[in-house]
Amino acid sequence: MKIYLNILHVLLILVGMSSCKKEKEALAPSDIDITYHVPQGNNPFDQTIVNYYENYGSYLLYKFNERDAYWTPTGWRKPVVGSAGSWSVGAEVIAAEQSAIPAQLDLLDKSFFSLYPQSFLKQFLPVKILLCSKVDSIYTAYIFNPTYTATKGIKKVPAYYSYDNIAVNYGDATINQMSNAEKLAFLARVNQVFFQSINERALIKPSTEFINSADYSTSNASQAVAYGKGIIPSYTSSITPVSDWNAYVMAMVTLSEADLNRSVANTNTSAVGILNPTKDTNGLIKKRYNMVRNYFINTYQVDLQAIGNKSRGL
Structure with missing residues (x-):
């Protein structure tokens, strides 16, 4: 009886393994080629x-x-x-x-x-x-x-x-x-979406220096309060060191230094004017801007602001 039960147990295992194998084969998208090859022609x-x-x-x-x-x-x-x-x-x-x-x-x-x-x-x-x-x-x-x-x-x-x-x-x-304007718009957009892809894939993390340079533990009652702390995303959003870092990156890539230094009301949530004392009341935005810019220059030999300047024809 014991031998019979052991044989039955082995048979059940083998049947189960066979079913699993068939199920996996059925689920596998074998008809879809997800590989890519170049060249695609002989041009x-x-x-x-x-x-x-x-x-x-x-x-x-x-x-x-x-x-x-x-x-x-x-x-x-x-x-x-x-x-x-x-x-x-x-x-x-x-x-x-x-x-x-x-x-x-x-x-x-x-x-x-x-x-x-x-x-x-x-x-x-x-x-x-x-x-x-x-x-x-x-x-x-x-x-x-x-x-x-x-x-x-x-x-x-x-x-x-x-x-x-x-x-x-x-x-x-x-x-x-x-036109020249269309070429500049192309340059601005393709570099913008490149860094969007980097940010959404979370490939570059905020530096420790950047994270420790602002108070994220307390809420911001207004945009002016956020700017005063060196934080530049909209104060109504869920702000984290990552979202703040990404906002600095996108500000440099999409705007010129002249745009960033323009005087704009501190109720305005766009990145325009973030380096001007009207928004940067305590000088902390400029300090943190330099942290991000220098990080990319020193780590990757990429000057984000040079890209933003170029997108504006400078």
């Missing part, structure tokens, strides 16, 4: 793309599918319309026209790659850069006809970040008609 510009991959470890793709553009571990990010007519936030993208890719790569090099050391890009670039002929930011807009009705809002943007990719625009004939 002269494909070698440039291969060189970027070899230097930075990021794939520049001009052939991609919806999964490449919209999939994330927490859900699909392709904008969709709801039952009430409202749209989910996101971007719609279309792959670049191959005839425009040489000019697009040149624009990307001048506006982005050339601004950083190779080591920084290799460490912090997302997996993919999608070369696009269209990058449209989608949002909910409202029209009055005859009552307010939700509708699809569309805004062309130079670049957009989503999970593991940055989609860049102007991969079509419009690249040959770009």
Whole structure:
């Protein structure tokens, strides 16, 4: 009897293992290829793309599918319309026209790659850069006809970040008609979303010096109180050392020194004027600004403010 029970026990284990194996095989998305390869063709510009991959470890793709553009571990990010007519936030993208890719790569090099050391890009670039002929930011807009009705809002943007990719625009004939203002807007946006990707992936932490230089333990009754403590995000938000650090980074990347030194009321929550005594009443913002700027210069040889100045044509 004991021998019989042991044999039965072994058989049950084997059946269970077989069921688990079949279940895992059924769940595996074997029909989806999530690997990327370059070159994607035999055009002269494909070698440039291969060189970027070899230097930075990021794939520049001009052939991609919806999964490449919209999939994330927490859900699909392709904008969709709801039952009430409202749209989910996101971007719609279309792959670049191959005839425009040489000019697009040149624009990307001048506006982005050339601004950083190779080591920084290799460490912090997302997996993919999608070369696009269209990058449209989608949002909910409202029209009055005859009552307010939700509708699809569309805004062309130079670049957009989503999970593991940055989609860049102007991969079509419009690249040959770009004004200087549009080129500056492209530079500003692509660098902004690059640091957005770094911040959202939590790849660069605030320094200990920065964390210890402000009081995060007490609440702020007003924006002026927050500025007086050297804290620059909106005082109504949930402020942490990380969100404060990220706000300093984005202020430098997106604004010039002239913008930051402009006199603006201390009730204003934008980063404009944070280095002016009107907002920086105790000189703490300037002190902490230098901490962040010097950290990036000393650690990564990247001057964030030089990028912000360049985005303003300086």
